[in-house]
Amino acid sequence: SQELEQSPQSLIVQEGKNLTINCTSSKTLYGLYWYKQKYGEGLIFLMMLQKGGEEKSHEKITAKLDEKKQQSSLHITASQPSHAGIYLCGADNGGSGGSNYKLTFGKGTLLTVNP
Amino acid sequence: DGGITQSPKYLFRKEGQNVTLSCEQNLNHDAMYWYRQDPGQGLRLIYYSQIVNDFQKGDIAEGYSVSREKKESFPLTVTSAQKNPTAFYLCASSLSAGSYGYTFGSGTRLTVV
Secondary structure, X not given: OOOEEEEOOEEEEEOOOOEEEEEEEOOOOOEEEEEEEOOOOOEEEEEEEOOOOOEEEEOOEEEEEXXXXXXXXXXXXXXXXXXXXXXXXXXXXXXXXXXXXXXXXXXXXEEEEEO | OXXXXXXXXXXXXXXXXXXXXXXXXXXXXXXXXEEEEEOOOEEEEEEEEEEOOEEEEOOOOOOEEEOOOEOOEOOEEEOOOOOOOOEEEEEEEXXXXXXXXXXXXXXXXXXXX
């Protein structure tokens, strides 16, 4: 089964600083999803990447998928307290091995932004 | 507004009792999913359903049961056989199996007392 490893597990930054969260897969990624979660709440969809080398941005958040489609990074520029939360990456197994399509998630990165 | 509704938000259960968590969506999505979230464990898939009247076990289905009698509804029952049921439960849906991205509910926190 596909495994996703996120790093770091937690991150504390000062407001205004840039930061990067990584997500590495044990297999080729058919689709890579980034979500944000506030503690005790549901997941909010941020971005989806499919093609090798693809990069997407939304406001101050940029996500990239490497050419080999096994690693993705999420970069936040000039962090703000509103960026605090848990960031999770999810991978689409592409229905491989005869199994049905489903998302597998990393364990998440807890981001704290100090004002 | 379209979305997924999970209820209740907080649920307390006595040990040995079964309890059912509700998940309703009005997005006209075919596929629905149940995940369990524990600190440091991430999200783990319990059950999923691609169409009405069909569902498959996920990675941690033991001690849980589901039904999918209506497209809009995918209730999860936590049975007394589940040895460690205290957790945060998340329901999600997608347009179809293999479609892009899931929409998540706001979750139910179950505590066994």
